[in-house]
Amino acid sequence: MLVSELVAHTGVPLATVKYYLREGLLMPGEATSATRSVYGEEHVRRLGLIKELAGIGLSISRIKAIVALIDNPGPSLFEALGAAVSTLPPSPEPGRHRPGADVESSIDSTSVLRLLGWTGAVNWPAVRQLDQALAAASAAGMPMDAERLANYALHMRAIAEFDIDHMPRESASAAVEYAVLGTALYEPIIAALRRVAHAELAASLLEPEGKVPHVP
């Protein structure tokens, strides 16, 4: 497709596409004449990735670092994975669902709750938050499927059970304080534990026996 078609297809403005080309975030198209290039699926996909990374609050230089690792992961996949993920902030902003993006295929919170046998009311703020996060993943081309969601939900429910079992009952005030701080302070710990577990599993899977893994 021509650059005008790439613009129409992705919704990324021409000036922005040109900027990404200049900065090396977007790979060049295939030149068909001195003034014309054609672009393909890889360009659509890359623009989707850049949009998503910008949408979760990453600066252009961080996006550049990630794109460089995707284009050239180097000899150690373990190190490339570690370097790419560590470019993300500890708490990425939740992706914003862009209206008009194609998210029809997304699993939404209603089906999630039915799948889990949960009664959750749609007016709960947490349910709306779940819907937004699911829509953002879909819009970025990484929709959750039912299997992954059931797996994640099972484990988060088990953690939530531990939390509720340990909620102080001596006063409503103490319970509210526990809920607020337990949400705000333990979410970053949960995210960090998952990242450590990823590194741990990736090391045993990808690193040669006995080598001490190192992430720069």
Next chain:
Amino acid sequence: MLVSELVAHTGVPLATVKYYLREGLLMPGEATSATRSVYGEEHVRRLGLIKELAGIGLSISRIKAIVALIDNPGPSLFEALGAAVSTLPPSPEPGRHRPGADVESSIDSTSVLRLLGWTGAVNWPAVRQLDQALAAASAAGMPMDAERLANYALHMRAIAEFDIDHMPRESASAAVEYAVLGTALYEPIIAALRRVAHAELAASLLEPEGKVPHVP
């Protein structure tokens, strides 16, 4: 203690303490004369809470809303919990560990990794991130204990296993892209699932049978 001692004990400047008193975030001390009040443990604790909520990026008006719910949870604990937690942003900034804060009792990543039988290297960014999140929780008076950490880690490892099992293997580039997007897009989903599970469990525990739970 006198207000000067409260300042010395908490490290919160006098002007800030006065501002919190005026705004109603900090409850008044007990007046011992026309110009003197004494303060106690509840004031120290409240200043710690305010500091923590400010540290994770909450505005004064949001902190005020949470403090109001702690001081006056109202007749439905379920609704107070929901309203307080929904005042938090979907992705609270990870708390910053303030140097000098008393976190000696905190469990650190080295003991965590030993506890879990993980080999994790201290130079992994994820391990440093875990340390910072653990220190922030400790500094806020909500340290993780070994039991909670083992519980959380077990479940996050199970989720990480699912993630790594589904990592594309056709190219290193695809694996890096999957790792970046799967971290950035699925962390908010994981956090939302935990919040929905909390609401679900709190509803069944606290709400009268048959009542449709409502969080404003």
